[in-house]
Amino acid sequence: MKQHTHKRLYDTHSWVGIISGILLFIVTFSGIPALFEHELGYWQYPAFGEIAEERSFDLERTIATANDIGFQYDKLTIQLPDEINNHIMLSHFSDESEFYTLYLKTGSYEEVESSPSALGQILTHLHTDLYLPRPFGRYLVGLAGMAMLLAIIAGIFIHVKWRKEFVMLRPKRSWRLLLTDQHKLLGLWSLPFTLILAFTGTILGLLGIISPILALAAFDGDVQKATDTILGPRAEITGEPAPIYSLNELWIKARSDLADKEIKLIEIEGAGDKGGLIKFSAHHQKHLSNIETVTYSTATGETIHEGSFIGKGPFHRIFAAVTPLHYVLFGSVWLKICYALAALGACGLIVTGNMLWLERRGHGMEHLLSKLTLGICGGLVVATCALFPVSQLLYVFKLGEEHHHFEEWILWSTWGITLFTPFLWKNGFQLSHWMLRISAALLLSTLVVDGLVNGRWLWLTSGWNFYIQAGIIFFALLLVYLDIKMPDEKKEKVTNRKTATQATHI
Known part of the structure; x- marks a missing residue:
């Protein structure tokens, strides 16, 4: 040199x-x-460390229990128990960036008082x-x-x-x-x-700036189309009421569609509306770009979108690998x-x-x-x-x-x-x-x-x-x-x- x-x-x-x-x-x-x-x-708060004898999951019972408690939102996320989290965690993000959570015991579906600490979130x-x-x-x-x-x-x-x-x-x-x-x-x-x-x-830090550039290159500048293609569509609330398809049947269907993968997250938006959606997200432990999703209509139960980064091009694989690589989600x-x-x-x-x-x-x-x-x-x-x-x-x-x-x-x-x-x-x-x-x-x-x-x-x-x-x-x-x-x-x-x-x- x-x-x-x-x-x-x-x-x-x-x-x-x-x-x-x-x-x-x-x-x-x-x-x-x-x-x-x-x-x-979960280390900080001993109540979160209690392990229930029964670990089976009932989606409809989870939603019904949350509604009875008063945790009723048009859009919510359900995090399933895993090797760290021993409880069912329901969360809602408001437009004012406020975060609401509800913890339920796995098996009995009793409410668990949330930890008042925010040590991890602060840092x-x-x-x-x-x-x-x-x-x-x-x-x-x-x-x-x-x-x-x-x-x-x-x-x-x-x-x-x-x-x-x-x-x-x-x-x-x-x-x-x-x-x-x-x-x-x-x-x-x-x-x-x-x-x-x-x-x-x-x-991750510059994603808000990078996304429009990538969308311009691959989707003619349509950022929403790029997001929907990669992460799946968002619910379009029509205001027209519709009966809710059996959520437990959709849970069984998702486990079949995402076979050999561990479902980590369930996102429900607009249930009870004709345009309502439910999305199941799973991790594939053998792949770095391991996030796979399937989205159904809450009104009809039909499959709306299937997202997988396995076998896709380098852009999709890199995009999907960024978060797991940074936060070690594998x-x-x-x-x-x-x-x-x-x-x-x-x-x-x-x-x-x-x-x-x-x-x-x-x-x-x-x-x-x-x-x-x-x-x-x-x-x-x-x-x-x-x-x-x-x-x-x-x-x-x-x-x-x-x-x-x-x-x-x-x-x-x-x-x-x-x-x-x-x-x-x-x-x-x-x-x-x-x-x-x-x-x-x-x-x-x-x-x-x-x-x-x-x-x-x-x-x-x-x-x-x-x-x-x-x-x-x-x-x-x-x-x-x-x-x-x-x-x-x-x-x-x-x-x-x-x-x-x-x-x-x-």
């Missing part, structure tokens, strides 16, 4: 990382709990929209993903000695060499997953863990990249970028770790709907305090150590609070409860390890110290 080309790629990699680094850290770090949003929800909202109004927050996340993708591609080309750098770590040399080696190691080891996350995150729990570890590596990659950029330009901890990196990135870690034990403790006070408001207040107030701390605390290395120690202590306190409040100690848990608690312990120990290994001050080069000693003797 020519020298000027290498320099341009290096500058691109460096400046793209610096400009978008802090934003990327927020998106990436909040994406780790977003990966486990459902698992966290997921931060990951997908940065808590900004739609679609602006999502577009910003998409642009951050694009920047990450560009930085990764440039980084691949500039690191030509990757075989050597794959295992190179010189902890006893200078601070700059330590940052350089850590940056390269984290980038190389997490590369496959970060590349996937950046690519899929870009598409494979085992170990694949999710690999994604989470890669995301942690990407967070370290961002922080070391910022510090390396400062070091190479002779800036210290007093520089604005250093303070922002420590305050925003380190502050988010502290605030997230604080959110876990506080969220569990709030169950004791039975705050109801105020529960999630307190969770939001804890996150933003803690983050705000730690954001400004580097501007008051001059010793950045010392502050970094305290942030790591406080974060680790808060995470470990989560297990103590959970044991005292819910009686779920680590040695008494199993399944997803155990996985979540083990994950909390692992992250806490990782923070402790970083606290031990991180120096208390910059290390000068060994050669410089030797030279200085020799000069003194002369």
Whole structure:
């Protein structure tokens, strides 16, 4: 590679990382709990962990029970029980972006009180929209993903000695060499997953912009036609009443039409209207582009649309694979863990990249970028770790709907305090150590609070409860390890110290 080309790629990699680094850290770090949003929800709330002896599903009884309770909407979604969710979950999204849910016990169809916590949703909202109004927050996340993708591609080309750098770590040399080696190691080891996350995150974030372009190319600019072709048609409410076809018969028919696949979701819109539809969505575990759907008329029971991405062209397969790839909706729990570890590596990659950029330009901890990196990135870690034990403790006070408001207040107030701390605390290395120690202590306190409040100690848990608690312990120990290994001050080069000693003797 020519020298000027290498320099341009290096500058691109460096400046793209610096400009978008802090934003990327927020998106990436909040994406780790977003990966486990459902698992966290069912770990947090013990009532969701109760497993019914009978797991059979009656669609008509589900709708009738919901109506008796007062959960009556023209459009609703039913999520069936799976390996994580032990209950039938009915949900409705209003035009005002409000979300209503109802949980029913599988078998008895008794109502289960919804969890007042929104820990998983809060962090997921931060990951997908940065808590900004739609679609602006999502577009910003998409642009951050694009920047990450560009930085990764440039980084691949500039690191030509990757075989050597794959295992190179010189902890006893200078601070700059330590940052350089850590940056390269984290980038190389997490590369496959970060590349996937950046690519899929870009598409998901910018889908509102990409969709019209794709529709223009394939459907003469008709976005609705493109959406209907891929996801299936939407109900056209005519206002003309019509009897509802047997929903249980449609359930049996859907299981036949989607044989060898696990039906995950049922969407009902306009039941009782001549134009009403019901759509069943299933996952095919042997395919990445695994979403298959079948849509019926609720009035006549006839098949309206069948959607499958298997055997389709590359556009359809890529479109269908984006969400499963980004949120790991396929494979085992170990694949999710690999994604989470890669995301942690990407967070370290961002922080070391910022510090390396400062070091190479002779800036210290007093520089604005250093303070922002420590305050925003380190502050988010502290605030997230604080959110876990506080969220569990709030169950004791039975705050109801105020529960999630307190969770939001804890996150933003803690983050705000730690954001400004580097501007008051001059010793950045010392502050970094305290942030790591406080974060680790808060995470470990989560297990103590959970044991005292819910009686779920680590040695008494199993399944997803155990996985979540083990994950909390692992992250806490990782923070402790970083606290031990991180120096208390910059290390000068060994050669410089030797030279200085020799000069003194002369």
